[in-house]
Amino acid sequence: MEDSAAPKRSVTVADVAKAARVSKATAARVLGGYGVVSAKIKDQVMAAAAALEYRPNELARSMSTGRSGIIGIVVGDIENAFFSLAVRGISDAARLAGFNVIISNSGEKLDAEKSAVDLLIGKRVDGLIVTPARCDSIDHLRHVGRAGMPLVLFDRSIPELDVDAVTGDDREAAIAAARFMVEAGHRHLAYVSAMDAEDGGFTDVARISNSAVRERVEGFVSVLTEAGLPNPLHYVRLGATDQPQTDDVIKRLLSDSSPPTAILASDSLVGLRVFKSLQSLGLSIPDDISMISFLDADWTSVTVPPITVVDQRVYEMGKLAGERLVARIEQIPLAVERLRVSTSLVIRSSVARIGGLGPKRDVN
């Protein structure tokens, strides 16, 4: 019963110093690993520290040094494979440089994002990586720089903000995916995203507040336009935030007078929901309808048919963001830039060639 929940005051350098019969300053030097001390005294202090089970109070330490050794991450949703992979990339880069990581979830809600950023600033992290939910509300992000800590944007960029960003090449990725479908003979393509729609309906591309989504839509639209397909925005749908919503989106899409024959899903969660929707409707992929999903999630390779995906190299994105932030923290002089990680199309079997010619499988 000797080590119960007693809120005993913890052992400090002063305690160790007293036990080792040296001054606080000297004990602090050996415990903190700075300055010079003779080997004899050092052993003496170490022994005392071990006997007392001293463990440093990192709080106090970072208060006087001004460095906490931790970097803060604010992600949209850790449960999303995209973010958990990214977090691992960031963590790996951070750990390599001797930093630890504290993660906060915004749930893609602006309010939660704001308070997470504030909290992290308050905790005096050494730097911040944020996936901004919207690019039109950036005051809280300005605070970061004003508090003197570096910020790296992840997955989405905000030109108005003079900070580094790591993103995928979303426009090119969407172009590659859309073009692949068009070349397979598709004439009616839909784009489905989970982003909250402002008011249910979809209005203006330029006003999409998430840069990744906007660029993808722009790329998507540009392909349709260039292919001379009419009304390229007609099948762009937002709001597939959960299964019922997605079912609804898909149903409305398919009840169109000339329904789409191919769907591009903007992330693996949306992709999975679309797949389930289609499946529950008794539709067969790719015979009845084709699809491509962003992100090479684990489920995409074990379905029948396996899904053609845009491989985003998320781990690399995370690693890059982590490295960039570390470089900023260490004051390495670097121009502010937007780093893009290239994507590639992983062709599997979820896109049919239509128009009567060729096999009903992915073209390559």
Added chain:
Amino acid sequence: MEDSAAPKRSVTVADVAKAARVSKATAARVLGGYGVVSAKIKDQVMAAAAALEYRPNELARSMSTGRSGIIGIVVGDIENAFFSLAVRGISDAARLAGFNVIISNSGEKLDAEKSAVDLLIGKRVDGLIVTPARCDSIDHLRHVGRAGMPLVLFDRSIPELDVDAVTGDDREAAIAAARFMVEAGHRHLAYVSAMDAEDGGFTDVARISNSAVRERVEGFVSVLTEAGLPNPLHYVRLGATDQPQTDDVIKRLLSDSSPPTAILASDSLVGLRVFKSLQSLGLSIPDDISMISFLDADWTSVTVPPITVVDQRVYEMGKLAGERLVARIEQIPLAVERLRVSTSLVIRSSVARIGGLGPKRDVN
């Protein structure tokens, strides 16, 4: 250019006090929201704080109060859906109680776990939730209590440690799954886990250092024994830590003189690897071989056939662990206990009835 990367000293209560022409103590009272101040002075201070863009230094705050308002989590692998779901459960419970969360990854490595725990103790978190990689090395966990902070074990329990634990009912779950297979006529059942094997081979159930895995194996074995099946440990295999390893495990399993006809996978990652292995071997599920996986992961419902799984209610587990820790932090008097969250079998179509009778589908 006025708010560049200048490492400007941040605004403190003293600064605000000076600007508001009051004492530091008074400014601190309104900024910290404690004590009593007249409405007039309060407004005055608030205005000054706003003008100066004051934001509290949480580090300093927690140093004097002794509370950080954050709880630490050490998980095995955030990328594993099991843990990311659990983390969400914990976070939700924590946020509700006004706590924030800091997550560390151990990668199921004891060393990483130790240093993560040490780091978190150093950061003076208010409490800790840990998924211990092994139950036979617990010194670092003892430190937690000794440092005066509550600890809750997650997913795995350690009887030697007098602390709360939240786990699934692993033994019962394994029994239900194994019994389901036995009742479907299977006589040769395999159990495959990702846990690192001590030396490649498998020796003694009682010596499995992970309580969740051990209980599952025990449950599994008890069913085979009770059914009068010989050599129940024969097909228990550890070490399916990645795809090549799993391929190897499966190959060795199937080249046995009387190969298993059904496999129980101990988590969704192993399950997916097993599925892929089987698929790459050209084996059809459930006609050639049956399988059940732990955890109702998203991929399990979209494969052909959909996989019968043990639904672990991980979110609830996380929530419970979070709530328990919060209660401990708030010193609510509670007996130390092991909370078990019940599981259920979700029957889909990956287990065939064998022995010639009935359809080759899951029995229910």
Added chain:
DNA sequence: TAACAAAAAGAGACCGGTCTCACGACATAT
């Protein structure tokens, strides 16, 4: 052995909050 430099140890300010205690002003009781 005295003189001096260099190394080792000590004293104490500091980081930015919280919080106890002391003090003055004013209201109420006697």
Added chain:
DNA sequence: ATATGTCGTGAGACCGGTCTCTTTTTGTTA
């Protein structure tokens, strides 16, 4: 008019480290 109490404010210690500056010890050289 004096004693008692309450309220609002100020002064300053404190949390547990780091780090600068000063003092003491040690070692080298003349």
